[in-house]
Amino acid sequence: MTTLTLSASVSSLKPPSCVGSVCPAASMGQYAVFFLGLYLIALGTGGIKPCVSSFGADQFDDTDAKEKKKKGSFFNWFYFSINVGALVSSSVLVWVQDNVGWGWGFAIPTVFMGLAIGSFFSGTPLYRLQKPGGSPVTRMCQVVVASLRKLRKKVPHDHSHLYEVQDRNSAIQGSRKLEHTDEFKCLDKAAIITDDDVRKNEFSNPWRLCTVTQVEELKILLRMFPIWATGIVFAAVYSQISTMFVEQGMTLDTSIGSNFHIPPASLSVFDVLSVMVWVPVYDRLIVPIVSKYTKRERGFTELQRMGIGLVISILAMVAAALVEIRRLSIAKAYDLVHDEGTPIPMSIFWQIPQYFLVGASEVFTFVGQLEFFYDQSPDAMRSLCSALSLLTTALGNYLSSLIVTVVMYATTKGGNIGWIPDNLNEGHLDYYFWVLASLSLLNLLVYISCAHRYKYKKAS
Numbered sequence: 048m049t050t051l052t053l054s055a056s057v058s059s060l061k062p063p064s065c066v067g068s069v070c071p072a073a074s075m076g077q078y079a080v081f082f083l084g085l086y087l088i089a090l091g092t093g094g095i096k097p098c099v100s101s102f103g104a105d106q107f108d109d110t111d112a113k114e115k116k117k118k119g120s121f122f123n124w125f126y127f128s129i130n131v132g133a134l135v136s137s138s139v140l141v142w143v144q145d146n147v148g149w150g151w152g153f154a155i156p157t158v159f160m161g162l163a164i165g166s167f168f169s170g171t172p173l174y175r176l177q178k179p180g181g182s183p184v185t186r187m188c189q190v191v192v193a194s195l196r197k198l199r200k201k202v203p204h205d206h207s208h209l210y211e212v213q214d215r216n217s218a219i220q221g222s223r224k225l226e227h228t229d230e231f232k233c234l235d236k237a238a239i240i241t242d243d244d245v246r247k248n249e250f251s252n253p254w255r256l257c258t259v260t261q262v263e264e265l266k267i268l269l270r271m272f273p274i275w276a277t278g279i280v281f282a283a284v285y286s287q288i289s290t291m292f293v294e295q296g297m298t299l300d301t302s303i304g305s306n307f308h309i310p311p312a313s314l315s316v317f318d319v320l321s322v323m324v325w326v327p328v329y330d331r332l333i334v335p336i337v338s339k340y341t342k343r344e345r346g347f348t349e350l351q352r353m354g355i356g357l358v359i360s361i362l363a364m365v366a367a368a369l370v371e372i373r374r375l376s377i378a379k380a381y382d383l384v385h386d387e388g389t390p391i392p393m394s395i396f397w398q399i400p401q402y403f404l405v406g407a408s409e410v411f412t413f414v415g416q417l418e419f420f421y422d423q424s425p426d427a428m429r430s431l432c433s434a435l436s437l438l439t440t441a442l443g444n445y446l447s448s449l450i451v452t453v454v455m456y457a458t459t460k461g462g463n464i465g466w467i468p469d470n471l472n473e474g475h476l477d478y479y480f481w482v483l484a485s486l487s488l489l490n491l492l493v494y495i496s497c498a499h500r501y502k503y504k505k506a507s
Contacts, residue, residue, distance in 0.1 A: 048157035050084035056150035097434035100125055104421050105429075106175050119345040120330050122418045126410070127326040134319045141313075178221035180427025183264070186219070189253040190265045193237035196255060202235045209238040210250070211259040218258050222426040225263035226505040230270065234262050264425040267504055268432075271423060273497040274350070275435055277357070280490035281412050282443020283450065284360045284483055287367070288315050288405055290447065291467075291476065292398060295371060298471050299395040309395060317399050321406025329410055349419035350498040356412025357494055361487045363404035368480035370397050378472045387470040423504050450486075454479055 054060045060080050062073035073081070103125060107118035136156070144152030180186075203209065206227040212218045217225075227235075237257040244256050253261065289312070296311030303309055337346035347355070377393050378384050416436045424432035451467065459465040468474040 048084070048088065048153060048160055050080060050087060052150060052153040052157050054081045054084055055148075055153050093434075096437055098430050100417050101421055101429040101433050102174075105177050108175075116344050119334075119418075122414050122421070123326050123330045123410075126414045126417070127323060130319045130322040130326075134316065134323070137313070137316055137319065177426070180219045180221045183425075183428045183431045186253070186257075186261055187265050187268070190234055190237045190257050190262050192254050193257050194234050197236040197239050197241065200236050200239050200241065202232050202239065206235070206259070208240070209235060209259050209262075210240050210256055211238070217260045219260060219264075219425075219427050222260065222264075225260045225267070225425065227259050228263065228266060228502065228505070230502070231266050234265060238262050260425075264428060267423065267425055268428070270501060271420070271432070271435075274353075274419070274494070274501060275439065277490050277494040277497065278353075278412070278416055278436070278439035279442045279446055280486055281357055281360055281408070282439045282441075283446040284364060284443075284487055285405060285409065285413075285440070286444045286447045287364075287483070288318050288402060290451075291479065292367065292401065294467075294471065295367070295374070295476060296395050296398055298374065298391050299393050299397070300390045301395045311395060314395060314398055314402060317402040318406040318409075321403040322409055325407050325410040326414075345418075349415050349422065350501065352415035353412050353419065354491070354494060354498060356408040356410070356415060357487065357491045359404055359408035359411060361484050361491065363401050363408060364480050364484035364487060366401040366404055367398075368477045368484065370401065371477035371480060373397070375472070375475075375477065384472045385470070387472065391472075425504075450482070451479075454482065 054077065060077055062077055063071045065071075100122065104118055104121055107114045107121065109115050109118070140152055140155065143155065209227065211224070217223060238259050238261075240256065244250065250256060292314070293311050296314055299311075301308045301311060334346035338344060341347070374391055374393055374397075378391050381392060383389055383391060416439070417433065420432040420436040421429055455465055455467060458467075464473055466475045466478045
């Protein structure tokens with residue numbers, strides 16, 4: 048943020064001001080400083096986001112009933128706080144950037160980031176710190192290599208003959224022992240104790256002999272993979288709030304009164320507001336009611352919660368398609384099909400339901416994902432699994448771009464104008480939303496199948 052602030056404040060680091068409609072190009076050095084700031088933010092975000100949720104949840108003691116119950120609410124309010132920040136940045140900071148200057152627009156969050164860092168370090172004496180268990184990627188590779196070395200060995204029927212340390216704690220620092228499961232038996236070969244292992248005393252060499260807990264770590268990740276993959280389609284739906292929803296809004300009537308026009312991209316504030324409404328509703332109203340029937344402290348299981356979010360995401364795409372059908376019918380009625388410049392006499396606030404539904408689906412699916420990947424991941428792999436849950440957002444954006452590319456290619460064959468032309472009045476953006484709704488429905492069916500077969504982690 049400091050680099051971006053300098054690039055927007057120091058005269059030698061920012062391009063000259065525009066003269067009328069002519070804007071001088073930035074120099075290579077100015078580009079370098081600007082993009083350095085952007086990539087440093089990306090790097091910092093990659094370090095913060097996977098760790099902050101896991102670190103926060105680690106502060107609660109699972110052996111204490113009261114703290115365990117509070118941990119169930121932590122992920123809800125953690126996501127709520129993120130959206131409070133998003134609301135401020137998309138409203139107050141945008142106003143500062145437009146009306147005061149980009150330098151101040153970057154300087155303000157830079158100062159608050161500095162205060163946040165100071166606040167974080169001031170609490171160091173109070174934190175509960177988990178012992179680092181080493182590289183989880185290295186441990187997974189060790190299991191694969193050790194199992195390949197013993198590819199021709201036969202796994203014993205009695206899993207108690209597989210290698211595990213006799214101590215109360217796991218050989219992996221900061222991790223509890225995991226009970227053996229019967230899935231992916233080929234990986235159990237990594238824990239087979241051979242005569243060669245005994246003779247060469249290979250018990251301390253995990254590239255040749257792994258503990259049951261280490262093998263189960265990889266099994267857990269493999270079991271979670273199908274659940275993780277279904278989150279990519281949901282993330283593609285979520286990405287519409289910054290792509291096709293905005294494109295749709297740009298054709299609508301954005302006026303409020305006679306003088307003010309709301310920017311179509313600013314309507315995403317209703318997604319943020321939806322999250323801020325649904326988090327307390329879910330945590331304080333839905334969970335207590337549902338828990339009376341399910342006898343679970345958290346009401347729904349993580350998998351049930353995520354499934355509900357997937358259903359709501361389908362409804363969001365249906366709502367967007369219905370709004371588009373209405374928009375196209377009005378464009379036809381007012382003979383605006385071939386008029387790209389004139390707004391459709393239909394208020395942009397018709398889009399609020401689809402934004403609100405996407406926000407509701409976030410509270411169920413995204414927060415459910417954070418909770419699921421934290422609870423089900425091995426103790427020494429929580430940050431890695433949290434990073435995997437965040438990776439679905441990035442892959443969802445790529446999937447959304449791929450879907451648009453395929454739709455454009457398929458619908459413009461033979462000289463056709465396609466579903467998503469430059470003039471949306473001539474296209475069928477509603478068909479695109481129906482495609483996303485159909486993919487989301489198919490994704491939901493796959494998710495239900497995977498969730499039904501999923502076996503929860505068993506830690507000793």
